[in-house]
Amino acid sequence: MKRIQVVAAVILSPCKEKVFLARRKANAHQGGLWEFPGGKRETQESAQAALIRELDEELGIHVASTEPLILLQHDYSDKCIELDVYIVNDFSGEPHGAEGQEVEWVSCKAIRERDFPEANRAILDALEDYLELSNASS
Numbered sequence: 001m002k003r004i005q006v007v008a009a010v011i012l013s014p015c016k017e018k019v020f021l022a023r024r025k026a027n028a029h030q031g032g033l034w035e036f037p038g039g040k041r042e043t044q045e046s047a048q049a050a051l052i053r054e055l056d057e058e059l060g061i062h063v064a065s066t067e068p069l070i071l072l073q074h075d076y077s078d079k080c081i082e083l084d085v086y087i088v089n090d091f092s093g094e095p096h097g098a099e100g101q102e103v104e105w106v107s108c109k110a111i112r113e114r115d116f117p118e119a120n121r122a123i124l125d126a127l128e129d130y131l132e133l134s135n136a137s138s
């Protein structure tokens, strides 16, 4: 199975206490579950360019800077993906569900109460480590 290249963003509020989540449309792959906004990379497109394009299309924001969080591979029974995940804490515009999807700023402390696709387990672990480190140094 060809591996699908996906980029996703962990969008943090200025004090890093909240993260902006979107809910996958019911009829999509992994439908109804919460996700970090993003999508498939186009041929020849860099991860950065894909992230900027996806967050403009899906949330109507302009990404100013990113830092890599985790790169992972996950095999679902029907799809194999590679997820390239970035922290975004500098952007302009007010994020909203530009494609009619449900969105929400969720407290980082309560994020594990949401249902995510299986691949996201590793992202949540990486995010927890990232937030611990950034709290320790502030």
Ligand SMILES: Nc1nc2c([nH]c(=O)n2[C@H]2C[C@H](O)[C@@H](COP(=O)(O)OP(=O)(O)OP(=O)(O)O)O2)c(=O)[nH]1
Binding pocket: 006, 007, 008, 028, 029, 030, 034, 035, 036, 037, 038, 039, 040, 041, 079, 081, 117, 118, 119, 120
């Ligand atoms: N954006 C995103 N995708 C995720 C996450 N976790 C996870 O398993 N995925 C999977 C679900 C999909 O198989 C794939 C993303 O593809 P997608 O179909 O949503 O891509 P897209 O936004 O470009 O949408 P489309 O143009 O194909 O409608 O990655 C996540 O946290 N964020």
Ligand SMILES: [Mg+2]
Binding pocket: 037, 038, 039, 040, 058
């Ligand atoms: Mg998407």
